[in-house]
Amino acid sequence: MVENRKCRASQRSKKLVVECQVYLDLVASGVSTSEACRRIGVPRSTGYRWRHGRVSRAGRARTAPPSSATGSRPSVSARFLCLDERLEIADLRRAGRGVRAIARQLGRDPATISRELAHNSDPGSGDYQPYRAQARAEQRRARPKTGKIAANDELRILLQEMLDDKLSPEQVCRRLRRDHPDRPELHVSHETIYQALYLQGRGELRRVLAAQLRTGRAVRVPRPTSARRHPRFTEPMIMISDRPAEADDRAVPGHWEGDLIIGKDQKSAIGTLVERATRYVLLVHLGRSRTADHVRDQLVATITTLPHQLRRSLTWDQGPEMARHHEFSIATDVPVYFCDPHSPWQRGSNENTNGLLRQYFPKGTDLAAHNPDHLAAVAAQLNRRPRKTLGWDTPAERLAKLLTEAS
Incomplete structure (x- = not known):
């Protein structure tokens, strides 16, 4: 057996011939590639190159490896196993390692290793031979195929x-x-x-x-991805993940959730604001306009009526009506935090309140018919309603209590 060496630079080419022969004999006798390389004192990658055919058994380098023994092919996606990986699978199987252990070693899913062993093992003996497995995989992958x-x-x-x-x-x-x-x-x-x-x-x-087809499309429409998604607003959004912890645990009043309820034919709307700690409700009169400029102005007019300690943050979805969110924040000193797409539960209090409001403003009705005085009366009635989540306090009582404690 060849002794381990710390430095390869001083070894002559003749020594490589001996090492290669010893390595191949060890592998043929059932020793794994890793163990054989350790005994000889060469990197494991060198052992794999010898097994790939880049060096002959006589130790002379070949001009090019066989096409069927190429460890990696640039034209094939990385999601396919390459010959290097199949060689390692064979070594690990010979060492008695299980499917999950092999998957961890290669950084692959266990199902990938299981399918590889099931599809590419020898049909007769059940042995896994990496070169034959590579040939079978390449043959099945050949294109074009008849559908x-x-x-x-x-x-x-x-x-x-x-x-x-x-x-x-x-x-x-x-x-x-x-x-x-x-x-x-x-x-x-x-x-x-x-x-x-x-x-x-x-x-x-x-x-x-x-x-x-029900869609009537003759081509496939790709699903949008985060990489292709364009920014919704010109000014960058602050996401809900950056919202202060005090807003999450509802310990401090002044953090609001907001949304719109839409009327008949999408031609009218009402803005709804719910305070997270107390469930206190404010309704914003929008009439027949819900443009970003109009929503900004009406929200500013509503929020600025509140005392300073009740103006800490506002959480909204990514609706186009909040395109002027930065101007609203400048005017009120209230930061706006945006929910993730398709995540209404991140504004759960507001969604629940919108459901309660539909008792007063049914779907399919003209919401512009309700003037600001009527909206204020509806909000006052909701704020007088006892809530189970508040221990049967009303939102108005809970808000007054928190303000008294804060002062």
């Missing part, structure tokens, strides 16, 4: 008939599996059907069938 729908006339006719009856792709998929449980050649996923409809040039399903 399942294009290769099966019966399946294509069935799909066209069911889509003509305006069944959705998912209904088609489930119906075929139920009606033909013993014929896997007629089983197809709904995603395969969508691809056959959307992708031009496949010739698998008539393009006119795309018009039968």
